[in-house]
Structures are given as C-alpha cells and as structure tokens.
Amino acid sequence: xxxxxxxxxSNTVHLLVVDAHPGARPLPAHSHKAxxxxxxxxxxxxxxxxDGVDRLVATIADAVQAAEDKGCEDVLPFATSAVRxxxxxxxxxxxxxxxxxxxxxxxxxxEEARLTFLAARRxxxxxxxxxxxxxxxxxxxxxxxGMDEEPDAAVSLPLGAGRLTAAWLPxxxxxxxxxxxxxxxxxxQIARTVGEFARFGRPDHVVATxxxxxxxxxxxxxxxxxxxxxxxxELSRKSxxxxxxxxxxxxxxxxxxxxxxxxxxxxxxxAGALVAEGAMDLFxxxxxxxxxxxxxxxxxxxxxxxxxxx
Numbered sequence: 001x002x003x004x005x006x007x008x009x010s011n012t013v014h015l016l017v018v019d020a021h022p023g024a025r026p027l028p029a030h031s032h033k034a035x036x037x038x039x040x041x042x043x044x045x046x047x048x049x050x051d052g053v054d055r056l057v058a059t060i061a062d063a064v065q066a067a068e069d070k071g072c073e074d075v076l077p078f079a080t081s082a083v084r085x086x087x088x089x090x091x092x093x094x095x096x097x098x099x100x101x102x103x104x105x106x107x108x109x110x111e112e113a114r115l116t117f118l119a120a121r122r123x124x125x126x127x128x129x130x131x132x133x134x135x136x137x138x139x140x141x142x143x144x145x146g147m148d149e150e151p152d153a154a155v156s157l158p159l160g161a162g163r164l165t166a167a168w169l170p171x172x173x174x175x176x177x178x179x180x181x182x183x184x185x186x187x188x189q190i191a192r193t194v195g196e197f198a199r200f201g202r203p204d205h206v207v208a209t210x211x212x213x214x215x216x217x218x219x220x221x222x223x224x225x226x227x228x229x230x231x232x233x234e235l236s237r238k239s240x241x242x243x244x245x246x247x248x249x250x251x252x253x254x255x256x257x258x259x260x261x262x263x264x265x266x267x268x269x270x271a272g273a274l275v276a277e278g279a280m281d282l283f284x285x286x287x288x289x290x291x292x293x294x295x296x297x298x299x300x301x302x303x304x305x306x307x308x309x310x
Contacts, residue, residue, distance in 0.1 A: 002029065003303065004067035004075040005296045006060070008104060010039035010082040010138025010162050011211075011265075013056070015063040016296050017070045022307050025122075026300045032066040034059045035264050038082035039139040039162035047088040053095060060100045076299055078105045080112055081139030081160060109140055109156020115298030117144035117151045120207050122301055123293045129204030132197070134279050135294060136212040136272050138162035141190075141279065145197050152200050155193050159186055161212050161272035169271055172251050179248050182271065186278045194282050206285045208235065209294035211265065212272035217290050218260030219243060225260070233290040237280045244273050 001021060007014045017030035036059060041052035048056070060077075067075050083089055084106050097103050107115070113135070120133045133151075135142040139160035144151040168182040213235065218224065220239035223231040247255060247270045256266035280288065 001073045002071050003300060004063075004070070004072035005299050006063055006067070006075055006077040006102065006104075007296050007299075008038075008056070008060070008077070008079040008083060010080060010140070010160055011035060011037050011268075012138075013059045013063060014296070015066055015075075016300075017067065017072055018300055020300060020304055022304050026297065026304070030066070030070045032063055034062070037138065037162055037264075038086075039160055040166045042082070042086060045087055046085065048082070048086045048092055053092055056092070057096055057099050060096055060102055064100055064102060075102070076303055077102045078107050078299060080107055080137060080295070081109065081156070081158070081163075084108070085139070085158075109142065110154045112137075112140070112295060113142035113144040113154035113156055114151055115302060116142055116209055116295045117146065117154065117298070118149050118301055119293035119295065119298035120209065120291045121146075121149050122297075123291050124205065124207065128207075130201070132203035132206045132283065132285070133291070134206070134208045134213070134276070134288070135210045136161055136208075136275050137210060138268070141275055143193060143197070143279070145200055145203060153197050155196065157189050157193065159189055159275050161268035161275065164271035164275070165268045172253075174248060174270065176248070179270070179274070183274050183278070186274050187282060190275075190278050190282050197283070202284075206283075206288040207291040208276070208288050209291045212268070213276060213288075214290055215258075215260050215265065215269060216240060216243070216273055216276055219258045222290065229292045234287050235276075235290065236287045237277070237285060240273065240277045240280065244270075244277055247273055 005016045014033040018026035020026040116135045133144045141157045141159040144154040146152040217235040222233040256263040
C-alpha cells in the first residue's frame with residue numbers, strides 16, 4: 001500500500017510518501033516539505049501566533065493535496081514538540097481539523113523517543129545489541145536505550161536546536177558569554193537523565209538520527225547524502241569538540257557555506273552542536289553512527305506492525 005506520513009515538526013512540515021507492506025522495508029516514493037520553524041514562532045505566552053497558524057494550515061492543506069496526487073491510501077499525521085507545548089495547541093489542532101480534515105495526533109516526548117528507537121532498531125537489527133539512540137529536533141532532544149524494540153528508558157528534553165537558538169543565541173554573531181551560558185544549561189539538563197540510563201549498563205552501539213546530527217557528521221568529514229543510505233557515517237566526539245568553537249566564531253552566512261548545511265538550518269547549527277557535544281560527553285560516547293531512519297520511519301513501521309499479513 002502507499003502511505004503518507006505527515007510530520008508536523010518544530011522546524012518543518014514534511015510529508016513522506018512510501019510504498020510499504022508488512023515484512024518489508026518502506027520504500028520512499030515522494031517527499032514534500034516546507035520549513036515553518038514553528039519552535040521559533042511562539043509568542044511570549046508560548047502560543048503559536050496567528051500568522052504561524054495560518055501558515056501551518058496552508059502548509060498542511062498543500063501536503064494533503066500532494067498525498068492525494070501521489071495516490072496515498074492513507075495519511076498518518078502527527079505533531080511533535082512545537083505543537084505539543086504550545087499553549088493554544090487545542091485551538092490549533094481544531095482549526096487544522098476543520099480546515100484540512102487532518103486530525104493531527106500529538107506525540108508525547110517519550111512516544112517520540114520510543115518510535116525513533118524502533119526505527120533505529122529495525123535499521124541496525126538485533127546484532128547491534130544494546131542501543132543508545134540520540135535525536136536532536138527543532139524543539140527537543142530525545143534519548144532512548146534498550147535491547148529490544150521497546151526501549152528500557154526513553155526521555156525527551158526541551159533541548160531542540162531551534163528552541164535553544166531562539167531563546168539563547170539570537171542574532172548573527174553570538175556573544176561568547178551566551179554560548180557559555182547555553183553550554184552550562186544544556187549539560188545541566190542532560191546530566192539529570194544520565195543516572196536513569198546508567199543503571200542499564202553501557203550500550204553496545206550508539207546511534208544518532210536527525211538533520212542536526214547528519215549535518216554535524218557531514219562537516220566533520222562524513223559521506224554526502226548523495227552517496228546513498230547504506231554508506232556508514234560516523235561522528236566522533238573529538239571532531240565535534242574541534243568544530244564547536246569554529247561554529248561559535250562563524251557568522252550564519254559562513255555556516256551556510258559548510259558542506260551539507262542549508263541556509264535555513266545554518267542559524268541552528270551551533271546550538272545543535274552544543275547539545276550533541278554535551279550528550280556525547282555526559283554519556284561517555286567517543287563515536288556514534290548516523291542512522292538514516294528516524295521518527296517518520298518509526299511511525300510507518302508501527303502502522304505496518306498492526307496491519308493484517310494476509
């Protein structure tokens with residue numbers, strides 16, 4: 001069957017169309033996305049402003065039309081931290097439902113972490129042993145750990161690259177003191193969770209998903225996305241520690257000139273790097289591997305698991 005997964009994230013609204021059936025890997029057939037950066041459109045009261053809601057509704061309507069044009073039998077719509085934490089979330093969801101017919105399912109942070117973990121587990125398989133999975137989004141950081149397809153521990157922290165950039169690093173050239181303050185904040189937040197994971201022992205394999213990790217791996221020398229899904233891509237803590245001060249000294253325009261960094265994401269790269277560095281340091285990770293599958297694939301796989309096989 002042809003499925004559409006509509007991901008209303010903190011940075012983008014992304015429709016991924018896949019051809020899928022139980023027991024097989026989902027094959028991407030079409031991608032339709034728009035960058036809204038909802039995490040940066042919250043007002044002082046934590047609500048998505050009127051302009052942001054208008055743009056969100058219009059973007060979802062476009063995605064629904066794209067899903068219809070591509071022959072999707074069903075659309076699996078979900079929203080993550082930007083909508084989840086908006087103080088006017090109920091009103092936003094009601095308007096989306098009324099004007100587009102889409103009933104957005106708002107994932108909790110732990111659900112987001114569990115579904116991302118499922119995708120990573122299916123990608124790497126049982127031979128990967130105990131997995132630690134890190135995912136930096138626009139609004140939150142997800143961390144999950146386990147031996148099976150359901151993680152033993154899964155948490156979500158408000159440490160997304162977009163959220164932190166808007167709150168801590170405004171403007172083009174961040175003040176060094178602001179960078180230091182954000183670094184302290186990030187590490188204090190992550191440190192609170194380390195004990196919850198430490199009781200399960202060291203992981204056998206550490207992996208990361210999301211554009212932030214992919215971009216950091218790319219600037220540190222990993223293969224291009226054009227080289228395909230099956231090329232192994234890694235990010236070392238040593239490389240990351242070398243790149244953080246370089247990124248802090250660069251204006252946004254210069255970051256946008258780095259390999260694999262689009263202009264729309266360049267402003268968030270420093271905050272994302274501070275989160276990645278903090279997580280790798282506090283969890284004692286020297287090197288991690290980039291996983292091509294993430295939350296959207298987890299949603300697809302969960303849906304396929306519940307389809308009849310005959």
